Amino acid sequence: MVDLSTRLCGIDLRNPFVLASGPLSFDGAALLRAHRAGAGAVVTKTICEEAAINPIPHIAKLNSSLLNCELWSDLGPNDWLEREIPIAKEGGAVVIASVGMKPPNIAAYVGLLASSGADAIEVCSYDSRAMLPMLRAAAQSTNLPILVKVSANWPNVKDVAVACLQAGASGITAIDSVGPTLRFDIEKRAPLLASGVGWLTGSAILPFSLRVVADIAMAVESGIVGTGGIYRVDDCVEMLMAGATAIGICSLPMVSGLQVFAGLVGALSDRLAELGYTRIQDAIGAGLPALKKCLSTPFMTPSSREVTPHEFFSFDGDLCVDCGACIRVCSYQARRAPDQIHDDRCRLCGLCASTCPTGALCLSREAPPTTANEGQDCTS
Missing domain, CATH: 3.30.70.20 (Alpha-Beta Plaits)
Structure with a gap:
């Protein structure tokens, strides 16, 4: 058995698996369930200035992927500060608070998160231009580690990640959902989702997330939560080989249940041992030398x-x-x-x-x- 304990942005994790921000992290009790199921850390649903109101329906299953038009948290920011994060912390969870506010509001809000017990901050936006201002605003108000969540939808995603790390980010979460995308219900002659288009998660986006994680890992040394597309244990190994320090999952436990955390912990330990690794740290970035050779050799x-x-x-x-x-x-x-x-x-x-x-x-x-x-x- 390989010891899977790891360290992310100065935070000790019992294993590399992180419940990524999504429906399964909708409140404190949900975060605590994921922690008790075996997650090494949990990320809140993205907290914005106002609670979200989602269209009906806003999630659809596509084989081993999901399509969604779900917005941010449907709880208000004070709910997270006063009740939800403390519930998860009292139960022993490592909590990363995902925040998607405008820079002035982030500066005011993030300073309060430490008192709620949050272990780290994750700033999130669909607009690449907003990331540096959001990061700087958050950094002014807290000493907690700050992760920046980046998107494969951005043509300059590596440059954004590197700029954020140089500006003081503690680490990167890569990637967010991919899109916009579209599927139809052919019987109803209408899109599957109420919004028409949506965002893709699940196994279909693994090649995107691996590419972004590897690009960032080859450019700069940093803690990276490789998120997107994990559906089996070998996907986890690939994510580590691409340079991820931790592995974010969301769609898999949504469709298969929270028991996947315990299953993946055991399976990853065994698989790493089969591949000759004695420590998880030895697998992190193990695929990058060969990738660099491929990219530089005719x-x-x-x-x-x-x-x-x-x-x-x-x-x-x-x-x-x-x-x-x-x-x-x-x-x-x-x-x-x-x-x-x-x-x-x-x-x-x-x-x-x-x-x-x-x-x-x-x-x-x-x-x-x-x-x-x-x-x-x-x-x-």
Whole structure:
């Protein structure tokens, strides 16, 4: 078992899992339930100047993702100060208060949050231009750690994150939901959500969150709560490898229940051990050296190595279940069988190998110096 305790912006966490701001953090009792279910920290629903009134309906399930047009907290700011945050703190939770107010109001409000027991602040806005003014206003009023929540919707998201860290932010939460997006109810001939368009969360946004987390981690050393798209334990490992210090989840416990926190804690500890890690800290950023190499090295092509496509593949017949998936997905009709390809048709796209459900078919990033697959028929 790998010890999952970690440290985020000077705060000790029993594990890296953070309940991200959302419906499951709507009040103090909800925060406490997540804490008792195993979350290492909890983030409040975003607190604004006035309580939100949400349209009906405002959340819809899409396979392993969610579409929502939900606004900020439907409780007022004083409710959080006087009742909700103290409830969660009295129960032992590490509480991060998410705040989405205008800068003058943040300056007045954030100074009161420490007295409520909040351990850290997260400032949040859909407008990238608002982040620095919000951060500066918050920093004037508190000594608590301040995280800045950034969005993959911003074309300059890395620059915004770096600027905020240079201006005094303690860490980054990456990312917020992605959108605007749209789905229709074809029977009703109307959008799924009352607002028409909405914001996407869940497994579909994992590649976005990984990219933003990695970009920030490669640019500057900082605590990062990698949030968005976590649905299974290997997603957690990827998030750590991208450079996240902690892992924010919201959609998964919404659709599967709060018990996912305890399940992920055990599964992540076991998975890290299987991969050879003895500490969670060793997994943080472990994928970045290879990513930097990919980004700085010219693409490898078959012609650059004077090898034929089949030399890039390895095949284990003992693992093959003859499902035919590798043949079916080949757009170029290059794969004749799991262990046979037409070299003149294969583009080495890799889809056949990534589709293989058992790992019987593998594709290397480059061919070995000697002929691969010796004794196997992977030639045309």
